[in-house]
Amino acid sequence: MSMATGSEIDDLAAARNALAGEYLPSADEPYMNTQQQDFFRKLLTEWKQSILDVSAGTLQNLQEGPIREPDLNDRASSETDWGIELRTRDRQRKLIAKIDSALRRIDEGEYGYCEVTGEPIGLGRLIARPIATMTVEAQEAHERREKISRDD
Incomplete structure (x- = not known):
């Protein structure tokens, strides 16, 4: 799994804090309903x-x-x-592209579902990593394949 930098974590925590006290998605409701999509969009x-x-x-x-x-x-x-600051900003530029991609997936109704298996990614994972595109299992399999090809 790609590691989040301290700055990414701080920025995501700030975003979560901005929504504190508002609606929080629950497993007791239909997955990726309009309210959940709105929450993740915000x-x-x-x-x-x-x-x-x-x-x-x-x-x-x-x-x-x-x-x-x-x-x-x-x-x-x-x-x-x-130099370190500029590299950090470059990583954040790439992160913004991933955020924009996630927003696009919400608009297209694809958000929250694994791009490999089509299964729900899960609310817990999406709250922790809103730009996730794969389930934990699919991500781990992807990383194993990546490691094997790198070792060859």
């Missing part, structure tokens, strides 16, 4: 907005100008920090 939209808000701050800092550290060690450290 969660994904909040998550995306949280990421975009953080990214705007990074962009603002980049526009403020180049690094002007007089000491070479300080400059190298600052450049390393910026």
Whole structure:
């Protein structure tokens, strides 16, 4: 399974907190009913907005100008920090594409169902990882195949 970075987890937690006190999907109701779809649409939209808000701050800092550290060690450290920050933003850009894909699947009625088996992914997994496209079992099988092909 792809590992979530601390920032992704924080951004998703912020999105969940924004919806706190509102409706929470339950296994006692029909799977992927309109109310559940609306919940996940709001969660994904909040998550995306949280990421975009953080990214705007990074962009603002980049526009403020180049690094002007007089000491070479300080400059190298600052450049390393910026490199890490830019890689993080690139991962978040890819995450936004996955969020947009999940929103599209909601609109098309495909959200919540495994792209491999067609079975329900499950509410618990979707709440933990709203961009999931496979059941846990299908994801594990996919990763085993990926590992075997990588080892060859």
